[in-house]
Amino acid sequence: MPQRLVVTERSHEPRKRFAEELRRLRVERGLTLRDLMKAVGWDASLFGKMERGGTLGGPEVVQALDQYYGTEPLLLTLWELAVGDPTQFKEQYRRYMMLEAEAVSMWHYAVSAPPGLLQTDGYVREALGVGWLKSHELDQQVEARGGRRKLLEGEDAPSFRAVLSEAVLRTPLRDVRAWREQLEHLAEMAQRPNITIQVLPLSIGPHGLMNTAVMFLRLLDSRTVAYAENDLRGELIEENASVEELQRRYDSVRDQALSPAESRKFILRMLEEVPCEPST
Template identity: 60%
Template sequence: MPQRRAVTSRSQEPRQRFAEEVRRLRERSGASLRQLAEQLGWDCSTLGKLERGQSLGSPEIARALDDYYGTPGLLLALWELAVADPTQFKERYRRYMVLEAEAVSLWHYAVSNLPGVLQTPEYASELLAAGGLTGDELEAQVEARMGRRGLLLGENAPQFRSIISEAVLGTPLSDSEEWHAQLRHLLDTARRANITIQVLQLSAGLHGLSNTNTMFLRSAAGQTVAWIETGYSGELVQDAADVEQLQLRYDLMRDLALSPSASRTFIERMLKEAS
């Protein structure tokens, strides 16, 4: 059988093809990167990294670009192909990212560190650096994590609840000003109608998720899956019986947490004490 030839001169590598299309559409529109950033409300450097293939960004960026260029679903489809590229992410995490982008509600428990969607760039950078990332790889991962924050900020953003262990809030950043900024960011984020933040005090005692960072994602069809992780690995849980057991543990733990109002007061007190 003769070898297939590429129909176009564009890259057949998913990540590079996504970058090429993002750049081609902008150049065809006649907009500069700065003009595009101002129109969309995204950081100019983020859009530049997409075009250079240094970052995949998030599904929210892909959707925003599709809306801007009038190419419904094109860039989002290319983004999904790039994410699905086996050289980019492990299979289970690729599936999780797609489910996260489609979720209508998410609820989370943070046992060791803040969830990525609530982190400031400085928090993300110090956390990822502690895990061994450096240089361009560290910068790209921080950029990607900041892109995922857009998941909670759009007009049709999903409902999100995060229960945060007191131990997380008791582990500050090395720079006190950056830590203050992170705590203020939590308070600001908690004021959004679609976001609920609760604190689980250490005095609440043991519970069924004591050592497991957990995220539940519910789709528009009503299906719920869970993502559980440690500092070394993550696992997507899709079996209905297993998810139900995790949900039961989560519900019992939520009963032990402070109310959203009391949680804001708790974080405000920590901010004052840290100042």
């Protein structure tokens, strides 16, 4: 009978296992994070976050680590499993929510829906109601979004800039009253001193963020992180090069958007097209 294999005590959760392997390989070779930075070329802080599970990093840095350690394709395989892990979205989103609460400034690009921080209860209820949420889960989500809006209130509220694709304003809710309230809310928020709203006309054509909704957070330590998402998944991005690339795309989009004053007028014109009362 073949000898029974001993099961290791390492995690079976992909994200944690990936982080454990990164730390094990470095420690076994007697390397510090700074040693790794000098050898591989990325910031020591990035390697530290990857080993703590704070970020997965990108495929380029993981492949470089595989080559340096001589473990190809172990780390890249573990990274792919961690990226595809169904718990990944929830873990990253929880971390994003913590960072959002600490941000000193935020800026967002919206593809087809208003930013969560600017959504009314009526918008949240209809938008999320088209999914598979049960009634009590929907109520919880509406309440949670309402709580997030408070981040933009008060004397110490962070500055917030939102660039809205024109598609956001041309995708109405079925509930006419709720849609009117959402547009009125956007127009009102655009007048607050800490909030800037710009509209990106569809006429500018294709651009670098046309399929990506993204939020940038400037943190107390002056770092900037990004959270990019679509309807199915989101990704917290902390690696400097990736954040900077998204930032360049955002800056280009912002520069092509209407001015804040023109944008508010655009929202008010859209509001004029909405009936005051639902048709019977």
